[in-house]
Amino acid sequence: MKDSKIPELLEQGNPAEDPKKFRRTLGQFATGVTAITTATPEGPVGVTANSFSSLSLDPPLVLWSIARTSRSFEAFRNSSHFAVSILAENQIDVSQKLSSSSEDKFSDLEWNAGIGGSPIIAGALATIECVTETIHDGGDHIILVGRVLHHRRFAGKPLLYAQGQYGVVDEHPAFRAADSIVTPTEHGQSLEEQPLTTLLYLAHHYSSAAFDRHRREENISLAQSRILSELKRHPRLSKQALTDRVYLTEEKVADALAQLSERSHVETDSAGLLSLTESGHALARSIRRRVAAYEAEQFAGIPVERLAITRDVLIRFIDGLANPNETDHAA
Amino acid sequence: MKDSKIPELLEQGNPAEDPKKFRRTLGQFATGVTAITTATPEGPVGVTANSFSSLSLDPPLVLWSIARTSRSFEAFRNSSHFAVSILAENQIDVSQKLSSSSEDKFSDLEWNAGIGGSPIIAGALATIECVTETIHDGGDHIILVGRVLHHRRFAGKPLLYAQGQYGVVDEHPAFRAADSIVTPTEHGQSLEEQPLTTLLYLAHHYSSAAFDRHRREENISLAQSRILSELKRHPRLSKQALTDRVYLTEEKVADALAQLSERSHVETDSAGLLSLTESGHALARSIRRRVAAYEAEQFAGIPVERLAITRDVLIRFIDGLANPNETDHAA
Numbered sequence: 001m002k003d004s005k006i007p008e009l010l011e012q013g014n015p016a017e018d019p020k021k022f023r024r025t026l027g028q029f030a031t032g033v034t035a036i037t038t039a040t041p042e043g044p045v046g047v048t049a050n051s052f053s054s055l056s057l058d059p060p061l062v063l064w065s066i067a068r069t070s071r072s073f074e075a076f077r078n079s080s081h082f083a084v085s086i087l088a089e090n091q092i093d094v095s096q097k098l099s100s101s102s103e104d105k106f107s108d109l110e111w112n113a114g115i116g117g118s119p120i121i122a123g124a125l126a127t128i129e130c131v132t133e134t135i136h137d138g139g140d141h142i143i144l145v146g147r148v149l150h151h152r153r154f155a156g157k158p159l160l161y162a163q164g165q166y167g168v169v170d171e172h173p174a175f176r177a178a179d180s181i182v183t184p185t186e187h188g189q190s191l192e193e194q195p196l197t198t199l200l201y202l203a204h205h206y207s208s209a210a211f212d213r214h215r216r217e218e219n220i221s222l223a224q225s226r227i228l229s230e231l232k233r234h235p236r237l238s239k240q241a242l243t244d245r246v247y248l249t250e251e252k253v254a255d256a257l258a259q260l261s262e263r264s265h266v267e268t269d270s271a272g273l274l275s276l277t278e279s280g281h282a283l284a285r286s287i288r289r290r291v292a293a294y295e296a297e298q299f300a301g302i303p304v305e306r307l308a309i310t311r312d313v314l315i316r317f318i319d320g321l322a323n324p325n326e327t328d329h330a331a
Numbered sequence: 332m333k334d335s336k337i338p339e340l341l342e343q344g345n346p347a348e349d350p351k352k353f354r355r356t357l358g359q360f361a362t363g364v365t366a367i368t369t370a371t372p373e374g375p376v377g378v379t380a381n382s383f384s385s386l387s388l389d390p391p392l393v394l395w396s397i398a399r400t401s402r403s404f405e406a407f408r409n410s411s412h413f414a415v416s417i418l419a420e421n422q423i424d425v426s427q428k429l430s431s432s433s434e435d436k437f438s439d440l441e442w443n444a445g446i447g448g449s450p451i452i453a454g455a456l457a458t459i460e461c462v463t464e465t466i467h468d469g470g471d472h473i474i475l476v477g478r479v480l481h482h483r484r485f486a487g488k489p490l491l492y493a494q495g496q497y498g499v500v501d502e503h504p505a506f507r508a509a510d511s512i513v514t515p516t517e518h519g520q521s522l523e524e525q526p527l528t529t530l531l532y533l534a535h536h537y538s539s540a541a542f543d544r545h546r547r548e549e550n551i552s553l554a555q556s557r558i559l560s561e562l563k564r565h566p567r568l569s570k571q572a573l574t575d576r577v578y579l580t581e582e583k584v585a586d587a588l589a590q591l592s593e594r595s596h597v598e599t600d601s602a603g604l605l606s607l608t609e610s611g612h613a614l615a616r617s618i619r620r621r622v623a624a625y626e627a628e629q630f631a632g633i634p635v636e637r638l639a640i641t642r643d644v645l646i647r648f649i650d651g652l653a654n655p656n657e658t659d660h661a662a
Binding site: 006007008009010011012013014015016019021022023024025026028029030031032034051052053054055056057058059060061062063065086088089092122123125126128134136138139140141143145148149150151152153154155156157158159160162163165166167168169170171172173191192195196197199200201202203204205206207208209210211212247295298299301302306307309310311312313314315316317318319320321322 | 337338339340341342343344345346347350352353354355356357359360361362363365382383384385386387388389390391392393394396417419420423453454456457459465467469470471472474476479480481482483484485486487488489490491493494496497498499500501502503504522523526527528530531532533534535536537538539540541542543578626629630632633637638640641642643644645646647648649650651652653
């Protein structure tokens with residue numbers, strides 16, 4: 001990683017004066033995503049939470065917090081039990097569903113009732129079933145401490161939420177040097193000695209970091225660029241359909257839409273459907289052109305036929321890995 | 332992602348009966364890494380914590396928890412202030428230093444005193460300065476709630492801790508489809524239409540997932556394989572030097588060493604330095620061979636000269652991105 005010693009200060013302040021700014025600072029702390037659920041006489045209740053934390057091993061306790069303004073607040077405050085499902089990387093849909101304002105969050109989800117009736121989400125990376133032990137005051141939230149009665153761990157990788165968007169975990173670059181499982185050369189530090197899979201890792205990692213810098217310089221948020229792109233392809237989307245397509249939270253989409261509308265890039269028709277304006281289309285095209293130019297620049301100087309071979313090798317490699325059952329495992 | 336609908340259940344149980352198992356389940360929840368610090372009359376005190384969580388916007392509150400057995404427990408319980416530094420992805424060394432049992436954690440760190448004298452770590456992704464608001468009981472931990480007086484957000488990406496190891500955030504695969512900034516083709520879902528950077532991303536992502544499956548089938552933990560590899564290259568390491576080299580926590584290294592010693596793969600000499608035994612060397616060689624065979628299998632069927640060109644293109648690409656200042660930015 002080529003990080004300068006002192007990173008650029010983006011913003012600072014007293015959080016009591018500007019809560020939005022403070023929320024962005026808090027977003028620098030990456031977390032997994034959990035579905036937290038309980039049973040009520042009116043049926044199952046659930047929310048998406050990233051405030052989950054382990055608390056104690058002996059006794060086994062975990063904690064999380066819920067906003068007093070949440071529609072599920074009373075259900076959790078009054079419930080004797082709750083269940084935590086730590087979501088796997090392929091469960092964005094579960095996270096989106098449980099964080100939506102939909103009335104019936106559970107009809108499309110696969111789940112079964114755990115201890116105390118709390119829904120356990122199928123396909124989760126871990127499930128933690130609790131009896132509510134203590135509730136503490138926490139400003140505009142309350143802290144719920146649960147005593148863990150049963151836990152399960154499944155194979156897979158976690159879904160992440162970091163800096164306002166979903167993500168997945170990747171190995172740390174430092175590991176590639178430390179872990180001979182992926183760098184079987186004895187003394188190899190030079191690129192020439194690295195296995196192809198490590199080159200793929202490094203190429204992706206550097207390219208991704210370069211792209212982040214580029215996006216920052218473009219001075220348009222990820223949410224805004226995703227919305228522009230989706231509305232360009234699919235005019236007349238409802239707010240809900242748009243939110244589903246861009247994989248960002250309702251709140252994030254609402255913020256970005258407000259900014260885009262203010263600058264007259266997006267308009268809402270009488271049916272409440274969203275489309276790009278003339279200037280919105282122009283902005284989307286301009287972003288696209290700049291990205292294409294940037295990508296071309298990254299590979300400048302490498303002969304076209306060698307790039308074509310590289311593309312072809314990568315496609316065969318991806319095809320092979322994406323469809324492992326079609327090949328023989330003869331190793 | 333090709334994930335089967337129902338992931339494999341690895342373990343389950345009552346956490347009161349087997350805390351280690353429970354800890355592994357809790358490790359499925361990915362988190363950022365924070366350095367939490369305070370000032371005492373005896374000097375600065377700090378720990379690494381991943382129990383940090385935002386709590387409330389109005390009033391601005393955050394929380395974290397510390398073990399009653401921590402050597403820094405009394406310092407934090409008695410302190411009027413603390414500071415949270417959310418670590419950036421290039422700060423593994425800070426995390427390792429503050430989580431070590433070293434007597435002088437701050438001498439090698441770059442920091443300055445914030446509100447109430449709490450050390451602020453230089454190079455962090457965010458800093459959050461607090462006055463201690465409330466302390467709640469939490470089993471073998473206590474919960475510290477801080478009222479935030481000042482916050483700063485810096486450019487960069489977060490360090491992660493997930494499933495027992497450090498990591499970095501990568502874009503979610505779903506984004507590659509949703510975000511035209513990286514997929515400038517209008518309707519392109521097929522690999523042939525994707526830009527090379529997306530192919531790199533997909534190739535790395537699939538290869539990494541395949542490798543995880545392979546490692547699981549090998550039935551040897553990541554910590555064990557890293558220790559074997561390091562001791563193979565560098566015999567006679569102290570436990571501390573080994574911990575620094577494998578980028579895993581002291582606890583994790585101690586657990587893995589205990590297992591390797593029990594199976595007579597690692598021995599400790601009279602000076603307390605660690606080396607591989609004959610059988611440890613044999614195991615390290617066997618892992619290495621199997622990895623090499625696995626890597627060869629992934630690229631089977633692709634002509635050698637095309638693989639060589641791909642390697643060459645990737646190396647030029649990585650070199651260009653790793654040394655951006657040597658090229659002209661003429662876009």
